[in-house]
Amino acid sequence: MSNSQQIQQYFNQAVQLMQRNDFTGALKIFVALENTGWKDFRLFRLTGIAYERLQRNKLACDYFKRSLTENPAQHDLFSSLARLQAALKNYPTAREWHQKAVSAAPGSDAYTKFAAFLLSDAVGEADEALSWLNKTGPEEANSERVLLLKARAYELKHEFEQQLSTLQTAREQFPDSKAVLTALAGYYNSAGQDDRAEQAYKDALARPHVSDRDWENLAMFLLGKQRADEAVGVVKKGLTAFPQSRTLLRLLSSLRYEMGEEDYLSDYRHTPLTHQPLPVALDYVDQSIKAGNYDQVAAVLQKLIGQHGNNPTIYQRVALLAYEQADYSNAIETFKALSEHTPENDNLKEWLVKALIADRRVSAAQPFITQLIDADPRNQIFWALQATAWRLTNDERYHWLCDYDKLVKAVPLITPSGYANTASFLDALKPALVALHTTQRQPLEQTLRQGTQTTGNLLDNSDPVLQSLREALHNTANASLSDLPNDASHPTLSQAGRKIDFSASWSVRLKDQGFHISHVHPKGWYSSAFYVDLPDTINESSKSGWLHLGKPGIAVQGNIDADHWIKPEPGKLALFPSFVWHGTEPFQASRHRLTVAFDLRAASHP
The missing domain is CATH 1.25.40.10 (Tetratricopeptide repeat domain)
Structure with missing residues (x-):
């Protein structure tokens, strides 16, 4: 058999592996063929497809480009x-x-x-x-x-x-399209036509080929209308049809947590975790880590390792558990090994950086921070990690990145049309917001403690008062940010002067001892806090209940406190870059602290 015939034979074997979805096996043959010096657009194209299926998108791009070099007509x-x-x-x-x-x-x-x-x-x-x-x-x-x-x-x-x-x-x-019905339901929901929206979501569930997402859509609609009990019922019905749906299981556990149930993860245990798909079992592990059930998590992980062997997704949780238990050396070792195995996984690099910083190895973290920013320069958490590293090493660039005097705004709301003054508007706004807070505690995945948060996109609500709020917040933010200077190298100022719009919005109601853990908003450009109603204990005499900026929301050695503070006042809007660490100090009061928050996005082009 000639060399070319052997190459073709191996290539055909790899194609057969691709057809069986064995992309890892196919890649081994493709790489071996490439090492022989064979340059063929089909080889590079299929190698790119295999890498894409394995979610190694950078390598997929490289091979598609090489395939185009060999045959530009593709x-x-x-x-x-x-x-x-x-x-x-x-x-x-x-x-x-x-x-x-x-x-x-x-x-x-x-x-x-x-x-x-x-x-x-x-x-x-x-x-x-x-x-x-x-x-x-x-x-x-x-x-x-x-x-x-x-x-x-x-x-x-x-x-x-x-x-x-x-x-x-x-x-x-x-008429039978679920996608069209779902889009119509979304329109009716935004337009305040609740009956039509609900019927459209239900009509979608009556169509063939229903998915777990269709059940989720109806549940989220009901939740947005403060019908939490009905939403739970819908999710449970969906789980009857899709008992191993990650989407529905995650939603149900979150809803049960917000409604005050203690064993909110019990639905995951109806079937032994070792009998469930690995992604479902790992979702349970993730939520158990957040709940602090470390001993239980360790036992589950050992069982999963015994069943699935050296699966990287399991060992990622092993590393997460080590990090949460302050075992930073083991966390670093595992995250580093996993990241070397899948170098395009930015999430692994992010956790590696956090573990290195926690272990006082900031200089070792810096190359990975640079890689993360180069890969995704608009991801705000990566810039927050850079800010932390520069602050810990007394790098002057921290003051360029976190120039609070230039970047942070704290301004009075521009009174919306139809109201005599801001005070009268706040009097109308407060009951409209309070009515939307129907749960008993904070969402499972959020950073607030001792409080509640509204669901859905608040400023899309058709309530006239909330639409007036949307208009006022947009006008105020637009006026406040219009004078930002442009700096092409800065993650925030590089987008100055562009058209802005809301990307997310919600309301938070904190009670006695409530606070926000320091955090950032990875997908925002500017983030905010608008103060609607405050207890009297929030005043000049202490910083309880104040907004703090700059205090890292990750583990660091030593006491690194906030370096900028904003005193809340009714009718005041605080605006700050989304990469800036921010949180609130706990307060003591019988009255609630009521705020509205939103993220702004800037247009992709000036």
Whole structure:
């Protein structure tokens, strides 16, 4: 057999492994073939596909590019590279590949893929997306996908009549589509048409091929309408159909926790964890670590190791447990080994950095911080880690990064139209917010303690008072941030001067001894605290209940306190970069501390 015949034989074996979803096995053959010096676009293309299926997106990009070098006519790889770059959060590069795709192979498929990218939460370019959607052919223009994308664009533009009209057209043409029904339900929910929204969510559940997400949609709608008991019932019904749904199990445990149940994780134990899919068992481990049940977690992990062997996802939890128990040396060793095995896993690097900082090995953490920022420069937690490292090493760049005088604003709310003054507006706002706080304690995954948080996106609520709040907060934030200087190298100032919009919003109601653990908002640009109602104990005599900035929310050696404080006052809006560590001091009072918070995003282009 000739050498070329052997190469082809091995290549065919790898293809067969790919068809059986054995991507790791296929890669071993592909790498061996590459080491022989064989350069073929098919080899590089399939290697890229294998890496993508294994979620090693950077390597997938490298091999797709090499495949294009050997055969530039593979225009479909332009869209693949765009998708991968978006997954890597390299949005400008993703845009460039989409532009190459529409130039190389103009047509409806490339146009709709580009439009979907432009309409993603991270980009939000509705006008440009519509221009591409309007180039689709007559048949594609009325396809389900294009109509849904157009409806999303009109929603981003706040052209709600056009959004509804487009969705109604889609409903007429695709009456059995769950996607259309779900989009209509979202529209009705935002428009305050609760009965129609609920019916649309229920209609989606009556369609074929129901998924656990459909049950989650109805449950989240009910939860947003302060119907928590009904939401729990819906989740339980969904689990009857999908007993191993990670989505529904996580939601149910969170709801049960917020409603005050002590054994809120019991649904995970209806079946022995060793008889459940590994991801479900690991979800239970993650939540048990958060609950501080360390001895129980250690026993479960040992059982899982006995069942699944040296599975990296299990050992990631072993390292997490070591970190939480302040066993930083073992945590570092395990996180480092795991990160070397999967170098593209930024989550592992993030935890490695936290463990190194906790172990006073800040200089060893710095190269990994640099890698994280280079990989995802808009991830605010990475900049928070950089701020912590620079502060701990007395690096002057900390003062450039965390220039509180320049970056932090604490300003009075611009009174919304229809109200004589801010005080009268707060009098109307307070009962509207209190009515939304229906749970007994904080969400399971959040940083507040001794308090409650509203569900859903608060400023999307159709209540006229909350819409007035949205208008006032947007006007105030826009005016306050309009004079920020531009600095292309700064994570916040590099986006100064761009159009802003809300990316998330909620209300927090803290009670006696309530506080926020120091934290950051990874997906924001600017974050906030707007003060609605405060107990009298929050005053000048002490900093109880005050907002503090700069105190690290990760384990560090020594007492590293806040280096900037904001005194809460009714009607005051505090704005600060989302990468800045922030929290609140505990307070003693019989009255609650009521606030609204939101994250702002800046447009992807000036």
